[in-house]
Amino acid sequence: MKAIIEKYLYNNNYNKESNDFENLFLSHPNYPSLFAITDTFDLLSIENIAAKVPKEQFLELPESFLALFKDEVTLVKKEQNSIAVETEGKSKQKITTDEFLNNWNGIVVAIEPNLEAVPEKINLFNNKIVLLGITLLLLFIIEMQLLTFFSSIHLAILLIGFFVSVLIIDEKLHKTDGIASKICTLSKNTSCDSVIKSESAAITTWLDFSDLPILFFSFGILIALINEKALIALSFISVLSIPLILYSLWLQKIKLKKWCVLCLAISVLLIAQSSLFLLYESVIDFNYEVFLLSFVVVVPIWFFIKPYFFDLEKRKKETLELTKFKRRFTVFNALQKEVVNVEELTTISKIELGLQSAPVVVTLILSPSCGHCHTAFKEAIDLMKANKERVKLAIFFNLNPDNKENPFYTIAENLFQIDQDLPDKIEEAISDWHIQNMSLEDWTEKWSQKLISLSVGDNLRSQYEWCLSNDFNYTPVKLVNNKIIPNEYEIKELRYFLSDLEEGQPVLV
Incomplete structure (x- = not known):
């Protein structure tokens, strides 16, 4: 889907x-x-x-x-x-x-079609499968100049086989949405996924048929690079794979009743490689040192990195399940906490940004000197801008008005005065501090107001006293619809719950 x-x-x-x-x-x-x-x-x-x-x-x-x-x-x-x-x-x-x-x-x-989309620049190097194909092609171009015609054909078969083997592993890990999926769904009778992931494909608990192609073709490529004369012996080994090819065909045709296009490609390549042995009669050079060296290099490396890929995929699935659990509104709602004096909270003077009729209210209690408050404000305003009809932002401060030595107290005073006198400038002023990270001197020079009204001081005191009544001795405090956002959640994750916060539990189709 x-x-x-x-x-x-x-x-x-x-x-x-x-x-x-x-x-x-x-x-x-x-x-x-x-x-x-x-x-x-x-x-x-x-x-x-x-x-x-x-x-x-x-x-x-x-x-x-x-x-x-x-x-x-x-x-x-x-x-x-x-x-x-x-x-x-x-x-x-x-x-x-x-x-x-x-x-x-x-x-x-x-x-609705996106009529304003900017044409996307195609970057082939972002596609790992394409990048692998290009790398193998370059390797072939470099090596063919050093090999005989026979060895070049053999190397080409090995490189193509390695490429297909990677597609098989990728299909086993997760159904590919690109090249492999298109190849594997050529008709209703083709399904690489059904064959590769079937129990019949397992040889032992640690080895199955999807391992064999990548082991064999990696083994062959290394032999070709070390000693091309040993390729005749490799062709002979390909002849010995005929029984496996016949078993694979029987498995697909009779038992699973599905054809794996990638598996068929491997079979064709092995038959082609076997044909090279029959067409080019020559003395078989079983260079045991080359074969042993290649075996010792390829097999341990594959079985060392294989668990990493499969564990990585397993962790991705586990992370998705955990995220799915975390995104349940019932979990989020159960972790929320009530605040003391919620009626007083609604009457406290705040800086408000966004559409006043928006049903979801994100409230931030900040301190101008708090670095984490910068992140909280950035996430909150991004959420608001991405959901203009649904989210508005309310901000006030947790600052002791009796602490005259706090150099950042003037930031809060000026922001509330700007909100009163220049409401169209308040978003820019608060963004300059929390997002642009202007210095105290530069911000004050740009935004300092000539006169701070007495009501501003009263507002900041009432905010501070309300925070004391709730034991909020830290910042930022993050609320949504007057309830505390759980510590396990970031503000940007509220986007998952906007429908629930607006209307309660949704009716599923």
Whole structure:
């Protein structure tokens, strides 16, 4: 499902959002519901709609959209005389409009195309698979000048085999959304994932068939680089792999009834390598030292780094599960704490930023001398700007008005005076201090007010006394809708709960 939605975003010019979608979607507490999809779109500030549409209004739908087709989230594209449907792990199919309508329950999810998107610069070096392919190609170009024609062909087969072997490992770790997924879903009878991850592919608890190609082709490449004369012996070893090839074909055809395109590619390469032994008769040079050296280098290295890759993937999944748990509003709500004198809190004079009608109020109790307050303010104002209709920001200070030696007290005084006299300048003034990190002298020179009213001092005292009543002897204190934000959460994580904070628990589709 994830790859289908990312493709839909990409097709509508949400290139950056497509890259950010994965973690937000997979860690959503309601994954993989439609609510998880639309809520993730909201988090990415993508205008969207999920609705049940009468089938007679199908022609009024946009050219491309997501739909529930045969109980699966499907990417749908209306074409001139047919409907193109694409589902995760399956090849794109073209069907008639009547066939689509008969298997569609009327639910659609659509987004507004991004008409202001800046064309994304394609950087092939950001794609690890492409980078690997380029590296192997360069290695072949360099080495072919030093090898005979026979050895060059052999090296080419080994490099291609190594590349395919990496794709197999990548498919085993996690279903690839790029090159491998397109290769592996050529038809309804192809599924690399089903074959590679099947129990029948395991040889022992620590070795399975996905290990063999990368071991063999790594072994062969190292031999080619050390002593090309030993390639004849390697071709002979390829002949010995024929029984494994036959078993692989039987496994795919008879038992699993699914073809693994990557596995078939490995089989073809091994057969081609075996053919080199039959076509080029020569004395077999079993250079035991070269073979032993290559074996001793390749096998330990692979079984040393293999657990790292698999543990890394396991940790990613565990992190997603923990994030999913953390994003549950019931957990967040249970960890929130009430404040003392909440009625008084509502009457305390504060600096307010954002739309006054916004339903979610983030309140920060700051100190101008606090470094952590800079981070809290930055996160809060970013959250507000990303959700202008939903979030507003309230700020006051925890400063002892009787401490006349505090050089930063003047910052709070001037900010409240600016809020009274120049409300359109208050966001710039407070941002200069907490985001731009201006020095005390520079900030004072720019923003110092000629006259500080007595009401400002009274406000700062009432703020300080309210903080004392709540034992707030630290800053920043972070509140949302007059409740303390749990220490386990950062302000930027409030974006996960905006719908809940606005309306309570959402109704899931």
